[in-house]
Amino acid sequence: MADTMAAAVWTGAGNPLQVERIPVPQPKQGEALVRVLSCGVCHTDLHVMKGEVAFPSPAVLGHEISGTVVALGPDTAPARGVDVGATVVGAFIMPCGECRQCERGRDDMCLPFFAMNRLNGTLYDGTTRLFREDGSPLAMYSMAGLAEYSVVPMNALAPLREEVPVEAAAILGCAAFTAYGAVHQTAALQRGETVAVVATGGVGSSIVQLARAAGAQTVIAVDIDDEKLAAAQKLGAHHVVNSKSTDAVAAVRELTGGAGVDVAFEVLGRQQTFEQTVKMLTDGGRMVAVGIAAGTSTANVEITPLVRRGQRLMGSFGGRTREDLPAVIDLAATGVFSVEDTVTRTYPLASVGKAFDALARGEIQGRAVISMAT
Template identity: 60%
Template sequence: MNHDVEPLPATMRAAIWEGVGRPLVLEEVPVPRPLDREVLIKVVACGVCHTDLHLLKGEVPFPAPAVLGHEVSGIVVELGGGLDDSGLEIGMPVVGAFIMPCGTCRQCRRGRDDLCPVFFEQNRVHGNLLDGTSRLRRADGSRISMYSMSGLAEYAVVPVAALAPLPPEVPLEEAAILGCAVFTAYGAASKGGLTSDDSVAVVAVGGVGSSIIQVAAGLGASPIIAVDVDDDKLEAARALGADIVVNSTREDALAAIRAAVPGGVDVSFEALGRPETFELAVASLAEGGRMVAVGIAAGAATAAVPITPVVRRGQSIVGSFGARTREELPRVVALAADGGVDLRRLVTRRFSLDRAQEAFAALAEGRISGRAVITP
């Protein structure tokens, strides 16, 4: 491990979001400093995710000005207090998960980091870290909200509970997507009880959907059916492990799924958050099937689900926002280290920090297959 970390600069570049309809703009701001049980990392890469795009479009409320970016990899450059038991060292490569659990609430004590109310209240509602304050300020001292660890910057403060070390066999830049795309996929597979005996449909194969396909293939599920509207994404999905691909603009997706697996699939995953894809994922289930809802919807979107078939056929619908950080982030890293997910294949495009707005425009227009990353 290289402990020769350069001295911290006084300022850094960050992509500032001023609110709905406003573009991301690079700005020099003071480098944030970690407090107790926090770590400062030099960001190597930050993933380009639809969840950030929802904020940019005003589909999910969040206080501006803010620095977005919740999927990061980087190098530890400073440790806050109380970290003697963390195992982290200066110079260590790490990945950060977007769910940053407090570790002490009732849900965290039960091992349900993914339900931590402190994280959701402080970070997702108010744009703070877990102690109720933001680490980010402008040069004039005015506050900047943080979305998770605010990875669209050169440095980021991350609670230690949201970090995992990276072994040398995991590529550092591509490892950023472990913290959301693959982390979310792993959590979805876990909540769906996915096994090697299951047939699978993945509806929408962007960054998260592509990761679900790899995780499902790694677990031996078969057949794996990928549904999308984009041929390039579907071909990428086939390369990642999908056995059958369906373009729903040219054929009846439900009929295609049932033709491939008579009676329906054992587990379906919905990774976009639109009513029509949600309804398709439920309709594709076999008796006793499990539908895992992963995609975040715009605003108060709802889906129409027939009640009686769900009841009579013993089906279940479960939501999955992410995995359990402290327990499952290390498992996600181990999966990547063992070759269970091919990060280099999943990461398809790279943008510099000054092109962050361009990256999200490409995502909004459906021009990114797999996952893109921004490299400060």
């Protein structure tokens, strides 16, 4: 293994990603070093790059990966099928396993993950694993997967089943994992319920698949792009609505006999779509907010219908890593979730800037990935 690696370094809001050579990181106790094969291209990274989500710079972003474990940290025993040589998927929520939230099974609310990684760009000893060649530190967004090697806490890894293509499998760590948490943990979707999915990018198209697989009676995909809607229909949506040319709320209600849907997922994080999604609910319906918003964005929700009609608004950040990541991998291995159909573009690391530019322009259906082998 070489002493240095290629990594996409972000130097601050508005600056493009720059591919640099930096030292290969070394894992500490409870961590693994993964040779990254693929890393997903996610809107959350784009929010960080644009300064819409606060994060320290310089940093290496990228938070859903697939790859091979090449080393374990000192005094670190193999666990849950993760050992040197294993092909793995890494989830963006990296639970410490010891805090109050982790002990009660709420990996998605891990206190050190939010306090140390999401706010400071470090792992749980308060330090980063990434440095430039001059010794200056680089912050880590989750496991900093836009690089040839990544240090990942063992609790954030799960072995990949051989039925799943390794390169496309990276999206299981965020796109599918976030969708699984929204559908099964937050919404607790029941067979026979009706569903609307507003915005059908990587996470939205994953929700379409998982809601259909969970037995939803009707799945309605809403977007402003006809090509994305056609892709959502291929992935299992019963109906599609172009909200650019159609009153989406009226259309969803018409498709449900005037009632509205039992569960509506908002996957964009914008005021207009948030407010729109709430209005799609039937009496007693649940609105699940999944999309990360820019800065301190807010939305207006009419109070009286919320109270009188017993509706619920719920936030859903992701799945519960130790429980849900293996479940997502199983769904992909059995064909319930298709990584091949969800991943529509692959870029080499040298073209990482072009990938995020295409994402910002809304050109990517489903999910794109960065391949370190290309």
